[in-house]
Amino acid sequence: MSPRSTSSYCRRHDLGLLTRTSWTDARTAVRQIEKGRASGGRWSLLLRGQLQGQLVQLGRFIDRNAGKVLFVGLLVLATFCVGLKSAHLETDVHNLWVQRGGRLEREQAYVRSTLGEGAGTSSQLMIQTAPPGGDLLRRPEALLSHLDALSRATQVTVDMYELTWRLKDLCYAPSFPTFDESYVDDMLEKLLPCIIVTPLDCFWEGSKLLGPEIPAHIPILGFGVQWTDLNPQRLVGEIQKVATFGGSFPFDTIQDFMRRAGITSAYQEKPCLDPSDPRCPETAPNKRSGRAPDIGAQLTGGCYGFATKYMHWPEDLIVGGVQKNRSGHIVRAEALQSVVQLMAERDMYHYWKGHYRMAHLDWTMDKARSILEAWQRKFAEEILREDASFEYRNTTRRPIGDLHVFTATSLADVMKDFSQVSPVRVALGCLLMLWAAAARDNPWGSAILGTVGVLLAVAAVGAGLGLCALLGLPFNAATTQVLPSLALGLALDTLFLLDQAYRQGA
Incomplete structure (x- = not known):
């Protein structure tokens, strides 16, 4: 980081420390409370300070080993995505809507045991x-x-x-x-x-x-x-x-x-x-x-x-x-x-x-x-x-x-x-998200960050679904039609926050 960027970051950090002390540095806020210069929830600030310290250490570790972390992360995502091949799609209305362990399920089990399956x-x-x-x-x-x-x-x-x-x-x-x-x-x-x-x-x-x-x-x-x-x-x-x-x-x-x-x-x-x-x-x-x-x-x-x-x-x-x-x-x-x-x-x-x-x-x-x-x-x-x-x-x-x-x-x-995944719709959705990220990020470096972030978000959603498939969790219409869109929307929200932080630090 250049000296100019370092000084700009320090000024923003000092401004945040003055206006949002507990958010910027929780440990500083705890010290001010102990000195009697401020009031607030001491135990919650201690927990937040501990989390902030752990996140700082994690960030430094990732910064020192960026290539290794990226390789391992992509390898894990790819491994879990392979689990999508073993996904089981549940389309039986009885299994989807009948409460597990409820009275109706017990009555159905009794009928099956008495008359037999398919009677x-x-x-x-x-x-x-x-x-x-x-x-x-x-x-x-x-x-x-x-x-x-x-x-x-x-x-x-x-x-x-x-x-x-x-x-x-x-x-x-x-x-x-x-x-x-x-x-x-x-x-x-x-x-x-x-x-x-x-x-x-x-x-x-x-x-x-x-x-x-x-x-x-x-x-x-x-x-x-x-x-x-x-x-x-x-x-x-x-x-x-x-x-x-x-x-x-x-x-x-x-x-x-x-x-x-x-x-x-x-x-x-x-x-x-x-x-x-x-x-x-x-x-x-x-x-x-x-x-x-x-x-x-x-x-x-x-x-x-x-x-x-x-x-x-x-x-x-x-x-x-x-x-x-x-x-x-x-x-x-x-x-x-x-x-x-x-x-x-x-x-x-x-x-x-x-x-x-x-x-x-x-x-x-x-x-x-x-x-x-x-x-x-x-x-x-x-x-x-x-x-x-x-x-x-x-x-x-x-x-x-x-x-x-x-x-x-x-x-x-x-x-x-209705439960089948349409590859055309998935591809169209990814293209729209890429366009939204690239159109918003005019600087070249920021545009690359948005594009890579969208691809990683798609891979993360696929890996999460693949992990569920490996664990034996059945898929249904909500899994294939609603959950991916919701997860990608939340991922893009985080991506925009990351992009904003990148702009401020650039």
Whole structure:
């Protein structure tokens, strides 16, 4: 340091000693207190003086061994940055939001220990929202469009492990008693539909979602049936009339089960959204009149599936943004929701385990999970594709709203995408910080200090994250999106203070 710089530093030091004694030299402030010339917290000043002395010694050591300290520091930073390769990104919502050691975590652990990992069901939601100021219940077109979109989405298939998987292979379906007669079990297996919670179950059109795609053959009667034309009570009565099979067919068991489940005429006595549909049954209340039903009145109180005592979909589950009149009937709705129930991976694994379709396949729970995730992604893609052409129906040209989809897999995909680090954004952020440091530091030496400081700050943040990865700490969206920006901002604040001190000492 030149004599001129030394004298300038001494003048600033003396000025600071006069105006900010405890900040500039805490030991001097303690001596002044001991002489009775000042007052203050003696113990805190002693601690500050000790820290200032240690920092002075550290600074002198770094000044004497600048090259060695720089080399070791860069080596440590580079070593910790390598730890980023072993970073584990946590995207499971349960692990992110459930409190460790809390009551909810204990309940989840109990469920897993009792039922097993991956048991239960998963819900795939399709939500239709009205346009601004619109009403989805004014005309049947909105529900008919809802039916079309849901029908196409539930018909998607995935080809995995040399097999084609449909909704029927993955969905959660109601159980039925087993019988000694194999043809009865085969018939019921084809007829029993997937459980779909939907406002369409208030109308005959809800039966179109249940299939089966190929009519289930009734060997006793010699024809096939689908839910669109199936009256379970009448079907059992017709079978009972066939005397040749009357002794072997378990009528009592089936009739008792139907009575307890509330299975009667299924969809045959529900109103049709489109009475002009040739398949609309004659038993529909509005078939002869040809008038559209009062949709709001039908949806009031919820809807019922084909088993009325077990399949009651509450009003709040299938309709949203409702307005009611004084009598409590729905007159307006801004959203409709349908829920497709799928098996969880554990249930699907046990359902297909030992099946002849799995003879060539090493069937595992991981394979079941991958099939479910692939089908959910394709289900979501199909709904989004339908939404792109959903604004108008070709027949009426009236706006009927938008479609939205939510699945467990889509949530995990969103969390995973949001948690990924974008190299382009990181590089752009570093360039902006370099520009800010260089633009602020006009002197050449100060500009070099700012540039090197920014690079060291970036390396320090990367090394800190790498150390966390080496310690086994999981990363999440906050780690990758928020923490680096916050840490770099704090580092730049310190860098600007260092630059200011460098300017004053120059």
